Amino acid sequence: MNAVTNIQKYSIHDGDGIRTTVFFKGCPLRCWWCHNPETQKFESELQIDTPKCTGCGRCEAVCPTGAITMSEPAEGGRKSLIDRSKCIRCGKCVDACLGNYRVLVGREYTVEELAKICMQDQMFYEQSGGGVTLSGGEVMAMDSGYIKSLVKTLYREGVDVDIDTCGQAPYSNFEAILPYVHTWLYDIKAIDEDKHKKYIGVSNRLILDNLKKIAKAGARIYIRIPTIKEVNGDPESMAQIIDFLKENGIQTPQVNLLPYHSTGSHKYGKLGRDYPAEDLTAPSDEEMESFVKQWNKAGFANVKIGG
Ligand code: SF4
Ligand code: SF4
Structure with a gap:
C-alpha cells in the first residue's frame, strides 16, 4: 500500500523555493517526538x-x-x-x-493521479527554484517501483524532486531513484546506537550506512537534525554527528537544526494513542545558536535553525 495522508501545496519548508509536499503513510521508525503520528502506520x-x-x-x-x-x-x-x-x-x-x-x-493514488496533482503548480516551482518533496512517514519504505515511477515521471516533466527520508530502507530503494532526485533531505537523530534504539526504536546502522552510500554515489544531501535536549541537544552529541560526516567525507551544502516542538501531540488522542514525548524538551534559543556556531567552526558554513 502506498497511501498518502496529505498533499501540502505552496509549502516553503522541506526543500528550496515553493514546493508541493506529499506525505506518505507508513514508517519503520517510532520517534518519540513524531509530530505526524498519522503517518506512522502503513494501513489506513x-x-x-x-x-x-x-x-x-x-x-x-x-x-x-x-x-x-x-x-x-x-x-x-x-x-x-x-x-x-x-x-x-x-x-x-x-x-x-x-x-x-x-x-x-490514508488515500491511495495512482502514479498518474499523484503526478498530475504535483504538476499543477509547476509555474511556481520554476519561478521560485522549488519543486516537489516526497515525505512521510517514510517515502523510501513505500513500494520501490511505485516511487521510482513517480520520481521519474516528475523528473521527465522538469520538476525537481527532493526526498525527505529517515534513511531506514533497503539501499536498493535509494539506488533505484538516485539519478532522478535533486536533493536528499536526510535525517540524522543520534550517532549513539543505544540512544537511537531508545528514542527512535531501531538501530541507526542501516540509516548511517545508506547515508554513506548515497554520498559516495554523488547525491546532493541536506542534513536535517531534529534537535531535542534529551536525545542530541548537547555539544557532545552534535560533535559526534559532525565527526561522522567528516570521517566519511560526506559533503552537505546545508544543515538544518530542527528544534523539538510538540505541535503534533494533540493528534495522538484522535488516533487512540498516548503521546510518548511528554518529558522531552527543546534546547533554548541560546543553545540552538551555540550549535550553529559549533557547526560553523567545524567548517559547515550554511547551518539553519528550522527548515
Ligand atoms: S468504526 Fe465501524 S463504521 Fe467506523 S470504520 Fe471502523 S468498522 Fe467501519
Ligand atoms: S456520535 Fe459523534 S462521532 Fe458519531 S456521528 Fe454523531 S457526532 Fe459523529
Missing part, C-alpha cells in the same frame, strides 16, 4: 475528534462490526466510543458523521 486509520462529538449516534447505527458504542451522558455530553480492535476501517461511520469529526486517514 480512523482519526476521531471526540471532544467535538455531539453524541448523535449515527456512527454507531451504521458500524457493521459493533466497534462503536455510546458513552453514558456525563459532563461534556454523550460521546461516541470505539473499540479499535473491532474496526475494519470501512469508513461507514465517516460518511455518517455530519460534523466531519471522523476521518479515515
Whole structure:
C-alpha cells in the first residue's frame, strides 16, 4: 500500500523555493517526538475528534462490526466510543458523521493521479527554484517501483524532486531513484546506537550506512537534525554527528537544526494513542545558536535553525 495522508501545496519548508509536499503513510521508525503520528502506520486509520462529538449516534447505527458504542451522558455530553480492535476501517461511520469529526486517514493514488496533482503548480516551482518533496512517514519504505515511477515521471516533466527520508530502507530503494532526485533531505537523530534504539526504536546502522552510500554515489544531501535536549541537544552529541560526516567525507551544502516542538501531540488522542514525548524538551534559543556556531567552526558554513 502506498497511501498518502496529505498533499501540502505552496509549502516553503522541506526543500528550496515553493514546493508541493506529499506525505506518505507508513514508517519503520517510532520517534518519540513524531509530530505526524498519522503517518506512522502503513494501513489506513480512523482519526476521531471526540471532544467535538455531539453524541448523535449515527456512527454507531451504521458500524457493521459493533466497534462503536455510546458513552453514558456525563459532563461534556454523550460521546461516541470505539473499540479499535473491532474496526475494519470501512469508513461507514465517516460518511455518517455530519460534523466531519471522523476521518479515515490514508488515500491511495495512482502514479498518474499523484503526478498530475504535483504538476499543477509547476509555474511556481520554476519561478521560485522549488519543486516537489516526497515525505512521510517514510517515502523510501513505500513500494520501490511505485516511487521510482513517480520520481521519474516528475523528473521527465522538469520538476525537481527532493526526498525527505529517515534513511531506514533497503539501499536498493535509494539506488533505484538516485539519478532522478535533486536533493536528499536526510535525517540524522543520534550517532549513539543505544540512544537511537531508545528514542527512535531501531538501530541507526542501516540509516548511517545508506547515508554513506548515497554520498559516495554523488547525491546532493541536506542534513536535517531534529534537535531535542534529551536525545542530541548537547555539544557532545552534535560533535559526534559532525565527526561522522567528516570521517566519511560526506559533503552537505546545508544543515538544518530542527528544534523539538510538540505541535503534533494533540493528534495522538484522535488516533487512540498516548503521546510518548511528554518529558522531552527543546534546547533554548541560546543553545540552538551555540550549535550553529559549533557547526560553523567545524567548517559547515550554511547551518539553519528550522527548515
Ligand atoms: S470504520 Fe467501519 S468498522 Fe471502523 S468504526 Fe467506523 S463504521 Fe465501524
Ligand atoms: S456521528 Fe459523529 S457526532 Fe454523531 S456520535 Fe458519531 S462521532 Fe459523534
